[in-house]
Amino acid sequence: MIKKYLILLFLFISTAVSAQQISIPKFTLTGINFELSLSDIPDSIKQVDLKVQNSSHTSSYLVQVRDGKVDTTLNISSFGNYIIHAKNIKVKPAEIRVIPGWFSILPPLIAILMALLIRQVLVSLALGIYIGTIFIYDYNPLTALLRFADVFIIEALIDRDHMYVILFTLLIGGVVGIIARNGGTIGLANLVTKYAKTPKSGMITSWLMGLMIFFDDYANSLIIGNMMRPITDKLKISREKLAYIVDSTAAPIASVVIVSTWIGYELGLISEGLKLIGSTENAYDVFIQTLPYRFYPIAALFFVFITSYFQRDFGPMYKAEKRARVEGKLYRDGSKISIKKDVDLALDNQKARWVNGVVPILIILFGTIGGLFYTGINSLQQNGITEYSLQQIISSSDSFSSLLWSSFVACLAAISMTVSQKVLNLHDSIGAWHKGVQSMLFACIILTFAWAISTVTNELNTADYIISILSDSLNARFLPFLVFILCGLISFATGTSWGTMAIVMPIVIPLAAKLAEYSNLDASGTSLIIYGVISSVLVGSVFGDHCSPIADTTILSSMASHCDHIDHVKTQMPYALLIGIVCIFLGDLPTAFGLNPFISIFLIFAVLTGILFLFGKTTLFSKAD
Structure with a gap:
């Protein structure tokens, strides 16, 4: 009996001691604070004497006890394995591994x-x-x-959110695959090509087509290049100018519209970044908030329009246009033209009906908007809020569910319309949908790896370490500008805007939040920097992609336009660099210091127009216009 009581007493004591656990992370970085907590401390203990030691180093910390527990931060300057124990109370020692911060x-x-x-x-x-x-x-x-x-x-x-992103990204890809195959996209293009009668109207028509086919950059490049090339050839518009129009309306418009094959990818990266900083903001709401800061794609679209409308160019593009208009040479002598078979966008051009392209897109667009209102209002009412603003509705909505619902219904509608009109049978319609889904699979794999590396960098406290290095020398307001440059360089060298976003976004959102906090910015200032950084990742990636000779959209644009690839790069790069520089100094930098982004956009438009008239030369070499 005595033995039994002794065992029970031992278990009781063991349980009491084990209840006092030193809670610390498994590892930390040298020179970076980590949190330590200890609870269930007896009332008689007012201070805890903590010892941090390894074979060659010992540090002591006297920590105050509040409400029977200790919550503090410690910092270890040397790497290695350490033991932390409390000298004046019975508690199980804890082990922590310290790795070099770099x-x-x-x-x-x-x-x-x-x-x-x-x-x-x-x-x-x-x-x-x-x-x-x-x-x-x-x-x-x-x-x-x-x-x-x-x-x-x-x-x-x-x-859960990641799965939503993957599903609606694949479904939107399926919709694009169907409407490309059933002639919906060609039908959209045919709506405007009949208005191309002069060089000026031909270029503006190509630009308008780029705006209309906003849902996918690949489809945009292939459709406009192949559809407009015979028309622009008759109007003596150089192949370089056509390739420039095609390339500069593809990614820029797809990256900023609220419904496209880009939206799921961008939302996935934004959502993960917000999770890393503990933000409860709606990813779709943040996406909308960043739109006024997307200076490069907005300016790129504007510059295509003014060079076409005023028929003025400079640099290599002027020489190309002069050659085409005066000599009738659509491409340079000795050009290496890709004479590949044009992509079959539909089985029969006579079956190309614009309604087959418009209806699924409108379902996604209005279905998403309706879903945002439905989920937003429902969420607010569940929280007892009966009066709400549009901003509150969007902020409280479930954008992922809305996009999933609308893209799923759009798939059903696209297949139903295609089969009912006998454009394709059910088997071929499913095949077209499957091809569209396949086109997005690789992007989803990259997105998954981007989510994984964001988790890794979060566990390694990468942002904290970078802040510890840069906090004394870098103003948080310069971060959007630096991120734009970084993404531009990476995208230029790799030829992939999406890959660049995946690499950089998980790093810079936590970095922006930490740097803003260290700079003592208020909530609005912090949001400004975070929105600016997110925008810089998205637009800097597009900027580098535009300048890169190895970018997929650059290659597709020159191929679909039957333009020498290097000639396309040489003529487009001066325009892209000009727009990028103007956007940095009139957009990224001043808005980070508080300038209204719409004022920046106006200034960018004004300066680009002035530069075009100051340095550009007219390409009106005939009486056609």
Whole structure:
């Protein structure tokens, strides 16, 4: 009996002691604060004497007890394995591993450098994730390889919001596949081509077509290039100018509209970044808020219009237009033209009905808007709010569900319309849908890896380390400008805007939040920097993509326009660089210091127009216009 009571007493004491647990992370970085907590401290203890030690180093911290617990932050300057214990109370010692702070920037840095070197974004992201996983799991390469798959990739996929993004991205791709195959996109193009009678109207018509086919940059490039080339050839518009119009309306319009194949990808990256900083903001609402700060694509679309409307150009583009108008040479002598078979966008051009393209797109557009209102109002009413503004509705809405519902219904509508009109049978319609879905699969894989590396950098406290280095030398308001430059360089070197977004977005959103906090910015100032940084990632990636000779949309534009690829790059780059520089100095920098973005857009438009008239020369070499 005595033995039994002794065992019970021992278990009671053990439980009492084990209740006092030192709570710390498994690892931390040198020089970076980490949180320590200890609860269930007896009332008689007013201070806890903490010891942090390893074989060569010991530090002491006397911490005040409040309400029977300790919550404090500690900082260890040397790497290694440490033991933390309390000297004046009975508590189980805790172990913490301290790794060099600069290790935390290696995963994203390696991903960026490898992307620049091998131009394979997926491989680069995978390597960055793996290196970070090695650091997290005590430098064990085998364990890291296993956790790479069963922790970071799986966690990225099982997240509810992530699954929504993947599903509606694939569904929107399916819609695009169907309307490209059933002639809906060609029908849209045919609506405006009949108005192209002169060089001026031909260029503006091409620009308008680019705005109309806003839902996908690839479809945009292929349709406009192939549809307008015979018309612009008759009007003596150079192939370089057509390729420029095609390229400069494809990604810019697809990246800023609220319904496109880009929206799911962009929302997925934004949503993950907001989670990393603990923000409860709606990703779709943030997307809308960043639109006025998307200076480059807005300015690029504007510049295409004014060069076409006023028929003025400069630099290599002027020479190309003069050659075409005066000599009748649509492309340079010795040009290497891609004479590939044009992409079959529909089975029969006579079956190309614009309604088949418009209806599914309108379903996505208005279905999404309706879903936002439905979910937003429902959420507000559940919280007892009966009077609300439009901003409150959007902020409280479920954008992911709205996009999923609308894209699913659009798929059903597109298939039903195609089959009922006997444009395609059910088998071919499903095949077209499947091809569209396939076109988005690789993007979804990259997105999954981007989510995974964002988790890795978050666990490694990458943003905290960068802040510890830059906080004394970098003003938070310069961050959007620097991010624009960084994304432009990466996108130029890799040729992929989406890959650049995936690499950079997970790093810079937490960095912006931390730097704004360190700079003592208020809530509005912090939001301004975060919106600016998100915009800079999205538009800087498009900017670099425009300048890059290896970018997919650049190649597609020159191919569809039957333009020498290098000639297209040479004629487009001066325009892209000019727009980028103007947007930096009149957009990114002044708005970060509080200038209204709409004033910036007006100034950008005014300066670009002035430069065109100051340095541009007229291409009116005939009486056609």
